[in-house]
Amino acid sequence: MERLQKVIAHSGIASRRKAEQLIQEGKVTVNGKVVSELGVKVNRNDKVEVEGIPVHREEPVYYLLYKPRGVISSVSDDKGRKVVTDFFPFIEERIYPVGRLDYDTSGLLIMTNDGEFANSLMHPKYEVDKLYIAKVKGIPTREAIKKLERGIVLEDGKTAPAVVKLVSMDKKKQTAIYEMTIREGRNRQVRRMFEAIGHPVLKLRRERYAHLTLQGLQPGEYRELTPHEVKQLRVLATTKQKR
Template sequence: MRINKYIATSGVASRRKAEELILQGRVSVNGKKIDSLGYQVDEKNDIVYVDEKQIKLEEKKIYIVLNKPEGYITTSKDQFGRKNVIDLVKDIKERIYPVGRLDYETSGLLIMTNDGDITYKITHPKYEVNKVYIASVKGIPTDKEIHDFENGLEIDDYITSKASLKVVKKDTIKKYSVCRVIIHEGHNRQVRKMFDAIGHPVMNLKRVQEGKIKLGDLKPGEYRHLTKEEENYLKSFLNFEKDII
């Protein structure tokens, strides 16, 4: 088994993150550091270590959806000592990790699993998995601003792909609006930056759906295991079928 897949299947990280660990010199097999992404692991005889800790292939696959509260990070390490979403799932004995990220100030749906193959498929840009957000923003976007938002904005060093923006509530007195946004990319703080680009800063942002997985009525900090139907939907990405909401 290829080394990055072995690490992902062990529940340590996604395949892409596993490749980073290898290139950083944090992976060894039988006591020898591995620097080749193409290294093949003998699953029966080799002993694999990440950061000098032995890892093993996960047998039981776990799939949950968490309602991430604001004020939690989704990365594995944080120099500021902030609260981590892992703290909210401590009663799950298997080592699971987030599929993609939600920034510190954003709440809502976060899929977590120890299935590295599925994580890789869902987060890879070419699979274009739609993500649905509800955003409260300052002011009310005009028709032109909505058109610009939906057809590509220049942010940092890239142009955003086509998106969807619908104003679902307007408050002309308090001068804010509530919008439903659909994107399939996952750049850092992308939705916030898109609204900044059209002059309507985000006040509150929540992800409510990813692909066909919906947040439902989960309270902040609560999680649930995916239904069999939802699991099968995720596993369908292993034999890719483009997803449409």
């Protein structure tokens, strides 16, 4: 037996919070009867519908994808561009990305059909280390890098301090490569931070997400997360949200 809102969240229809709202609004039925109170539990034989649409009870699955550049972090695109689900042609479950990486950014992306799990990872209070490798135009001064390390003011507010490490520089080509570790998940954050100090990002890859890395994968390849890795992410999200 599982709580009704958890079943809806696992189906990918909505987050658990949204599922609770749908239940309270009387938009959910179990075996043809409207359920409007939270706390109801259902089993696998119960027929659950949300606004008349049957809930498909899938087993939760979790994958790590090495997203290539030039791919949309979505399940579809009205412009016909390649999307991340195109790399999973033989996966029957309706998976989707947890968060997103920009079209021109490559790297580590988690894919799942577990709405509750995805929602917990994207919670505003969930602060997980994300390590990026950025190739930037020009060679920033030490003072410019210190601005990133202290936190820099963007149009949506000041960022949290970042950890920035120089990997290499090419004085002839006037480019530099940096490792940057951040804990926030703002839109195009790494690119905007470097732009704010006058050094646009030429190439960007997310190398690490919490304890997960791209080791053993090439762009476009994926692997299933182990139960232990999923458990670690759940524990980390729960710990962060309780702070």
